[in-house]
Amino acid sequence: xxxxxxxxxxxxxxxxSVEVKFSDVVFGLRKVFLRIEPGEFVFxxxxxxxxxxxxxxxxxxxxxxxxxxxxxxxxxIGRIATRHIPGIRRQMGIVPQDFxxxxxxxxxxxxxxxxxxVGHSKREVRHRVPEILDRVHMGxxxxxxxxxxxxxxxxxxxIGRALVNDPPLLIADEPTGNLDPEHSWEIMxxxxxxxxxxxxxxxxxxxxxxxxxxxxxxxxxxxGLIVSDRKQSAPPAATAVALIEESDSGSVGAxxxxxxxxxx
Amino acid sequence: xxxxxxFVISExxxxxxxxxxxxxxxxxxxxxSLFLLGGLSYAYYRIDSYAKTIPGKFRMLxxxxxxxxQKDVQQVAxxxxxIPGVASVAWIPKDKAWLKWKADHPTALTEGIDNxxxxxxxxxxxxxxxxxxxxxxxKAIPMVAxxxxxxxxxxxxxxxxxxxxRLRLVGISVGGVLLAIAGILIYNAIxxxxxxxxxxxxxxxxxxxxxxxxxxxxxxxxxxxGVIGAxxxxxxxxxxxxxxxxxxxxxxxxxxxxxAAFPYLPVLGFLAGAGALYGILCSTLAIRAPLKYR
Numbered sequence: 261x262x263x264x265x266x267x268x269x270x271x272x273x274x275x276x277s278v279e280v281k282f283s284d285v286v287f288g289l290r291k292v293f294l295r296i297e298p299g300e301f302v303f304x305x306x307x308x309x310x311x312x313x314x315x316x317x318x319x320x321x322x323x324x325x326x327x328x329x330x331x332x333x334x335x336x337i338g339r340i341a342t343r344h345i346p347g348i349r350r351q352m353g354i355v356p357q358d359f360x361x362x363x364x365x366x367x368x369x370x371x372x373x374x375x376x377x378v379g380h381s382k383r384e385v386r387h388r389v390p391e392i393l394d395r396v397h398m399g400x401x402x403x404x405x406x407x408x409x410x411x412x413x414x415x416x417x418x419i420g421r422a423l424v425n426d427p428p429l430l431i432a433d434e435p436t437g438n439l440d441p442e443h444s445w446e447i448m449x450x451x452x453x454x455x456x457x458x459x460x461x462x463x464x465x466x467x468x469x470x471x472x473x474x475x476x477x478x479x480x481x482x483x484g485l486i487v488s489d490r491k492q493s494a495p496p497a498a499t500a501v502a503l504i505e506e507s508d509s510g511s512v513g514a515x516x517x518x519x520x521x522x523x524x
Numbered sequence: 525x526x527x528x529x530x531f532v533i534s535e536x537x538x539x540x541x542x543x544x545x546x547x548x549x550x551x552x553x554x555x556x557s558l559f560l561l562g563g564l565s566y567a568y569y570r571i572d573s574y575a576k577t578i579p580g581k582f583r584m585l586x587x588x589x590x591x592x593x594q595k596d597v598q599q600v601a602x603x604x605x606x607i608p609g610v611a612s613v614a615w616i617p618k619d620k621a622w623l624k625w626k627a628d629h630p631t632a633l634t635e636g637i638d639n640x641x642x643x644x645x646x647x648x649x650x651x652x653x654x655x656x657x658x659x660x661x662x663k664a665i666p667m668v669a670x671x672x673x674x675x676x677x678x679x680x681x682x683x684x685x686x687x688x689x690r691l692r693l694v695g696i697s698v699g700g701v702l703l704a705i706a707g708i709l710i711y712n713a714i715x716x717x718x719x720x721x722x723x724x725x726x727x728x729x730x731x732x733x734x735x736x737x738x739x740x741x742x743x744x745x746x747x748x749x750g751v752i753g754a755x756x757x758x759x760x761x762x763x764x765x766x767x768x769x770x771x772x773x774x775x776x777x778x779x780x781x782x783x784a785a786f787p788y789l790p791v792l793g794f795l796a797g798a799g800a801l802y803g804i805l806c807s808t809l810a811i812r813a814p815l816k817y818r
Contacts, residue, residue, distance in 0.1 A: 342816075342817055343735060345732075345817045346729075346732040346733060346734050346735060346817070347732065348732070349729070349730065349731065349732030350731070350732035351732075354730045354731075356726075356730065360723055360726055360727055360730070361723075362723055362724065362727070363723075373724070373727065374727055374728075374730075374731045376527070376531045377531065377727065377728045377731055377733040377737060378731050378732060378733055378737075379527055379528045379531075379733075379734075379737070380527065381527045382527075421727070421730075421731065422730075422731075424731055425731065425732065
C-alpha cells in the first residue's frame with residue numbers, strides 16, 4: 261500500500277495517518293493510510309471490531325479522527341463544521357446495514373421521500389424515481405410495501421435511495437449482512453454495475469465468500485490496523501468450492517494473515 | 525425553496541397528528557395555564573383601574589355642614605392647614621362640584637333639583653403616621669359635617685393593595701407552575717415525535733437533508749401546540765369576562781362603572797404570540813440533542 265504523497269493525481273478519498281481513539285486504551289483505528297482512486301471498488305474486511313465501520317463513519321463524518329486527516333475530493337472532512345455535513349453527505353450515497361426503509365411507505369414513496377427531503381420538486385420526483393428503481397432493478401415492485409419484499413429487494417431499495425443525489429461515491433456497511441448467499445451475490449452484482457458506470461464504491465463486509473468472488477481490491481483490517489491491501493484475482497473453481505465448504509463450517513471471516521501486503 | 529417549505533410543513537402536520545394523547549395533554553395544559561395567567565392579568569388590570577379612582581393614602585376629602593358660609597370655609601381651611609401632618613388644603617366649591625357631577629352623570633335625576641352638595645376640601649397629608657390624628661382633629665372642628673364629614677379610604681386602599689398583591693402571587697405561583705408543566709408536556713410530546721420518526725430523521729440525515737429541513741417540522745409542531753392552547757385560553761378568558769360582567773351587572777349599571785369593551789383581538793394576539801414563542805422554546809430544548817447531525 262502507498263501513501264497519498266506517492267501519487268500525483270488527486271484521490272477520491274484518502275486516509276492519512278488516521279487514528280481514532282475512543283478512550284485512553286480503546287482504539288478504533290491506528291495510524292491508517294489508505295488511498296482510494298475515483299471509480300475504484302474497495303472492500304474493507306476484517307473481524308468484528310477491526311475498524312471497518314469506523315472507517316466508513318469517518319467518511320460520512322459520523323466520527324472525527326483523533327489524529328490524521330480524512331480527505332474527500334481534496335477537502336478534509338474532519339475539519340468541516342457541523343452545518344456543512346449535509347453538503348458532504350449529498351456527495352455520497354450511504355447504504356446502512358439495516359436498510360432503514362419506511363415501513364408504511366411503498367417502494368416508490370421511500371425513494372420519493374428521500375428526494376423530497378433534499379429539496380427536489382414533485383416533478384423531479386416523478387421523473388427520477390422510476391429511473392432510479394430501474395437502475396436497481398426494482399421498477400416492477402414500485403407499489404410494494406417493504407414487508408412484501410425479500411431481504412435482497414429491500415437492500416436494492418436502500419441502494420436506490422442512496423442514489424437520489426446521483427453521488428460519485430457509494431458507501432455500504434455490511435450490505436449482505438442480513439442476506440442469504442444468492443441475494444448477497446445479487447446485491448454485489450448491482451454494486452459492481454454501479455461501479456462500472458463510474459461510481460466509486462466502498463463496502464465494509466466480513467462475508468469473505470462474496471468478497472473473494474468479486475475480484476476487487478480488498479483492504480483487511482484487524483484491531484484498528486490495515487493488515488492487508490490486495491487485489492483479488494478470480495479464485496480457481498476448487499478454491500471456490502473450498503470457500504463454500506469453509507463458509508458452511510462457519511469459519512469464514514478471518515483475514516488471510518499470510519498476505520500482509522502493504523501493511524503500514 | 526418552495527419545495528423545501530412544502531416538504532417541511534407537510535412533515536410538521538404529519539408529526540402533529542401523531543402522539544395525539546400527548547398533544548392533547550400539552551395543548552390543554554398550555555390553555556389552562558395561559559387562561560389563568562391571562563385571566564388573572566385582566567382581573568389585576570380591572571382592580572388596578574378601580575384603585576386609581578378612589579382617593580389615595582395621602583388624600584382625604586372633608587365636607588362641611590350645609591349651613592357653612594364663605595367665612596366658615598376660610599376659617600376651617602386655616603384650621604386644617606395648622607394641623608401637624610397636613611401638607612396642603614384645596615377648596616372644592618360646591619357649585620363647581622355640582623356642575624362636574626351633572627356633566628359626569630347626564631341623567632334626568634339631576635334635572636330641576638337644587639345643589640345638594642356641601643362645601644368641601646381636598647386635604648393632602650405629609651405624614652401617613654399622623655393620619656389618624658389628622659382625621660380626629662378635623663372631625664373635632666364644629667363646622668365639619670358630623671356624618672361622613674371626613675372621607676379617608678386608607679383601609680379600602682390597603683384592601684385593594686392586598687388584593688393586588690395576592691393576585692400577583694397567585695398569578696406568578698400557580699400560573700408559573702402550570703406553565704412549567706405545559707413546557708414539560710410540550711417537551712415530552714416533541715421527544716415522542718422524534719422517537720416515532722427516528723427512521724425518517726435517519727433517512728434525512730443519510731441523504732444529506734439540510735439541518736432546517738430536519739428540525740423545523742418539530743419547531744412548527746411545538747409552535748402549533750402553543751398557539752392552539754393560546755387560542756383556547758383567550759376563548760376561556762373572554763368567556764370568564766362575559767360571565768363576570770353578567771354576574772356584576774346589577775352593581776355595574778352606574779355609568780362610571782361601565783368597563784371598556786373586552787379587547788379580544790389584542791388578548792388573542794398576545795396570548796397566541798406568547799404560546800407560539802413558548803412552544804418553539806420548549807421544542808428547541810427537546811430536539812437539541814436527538815437531532816444533532818450524526
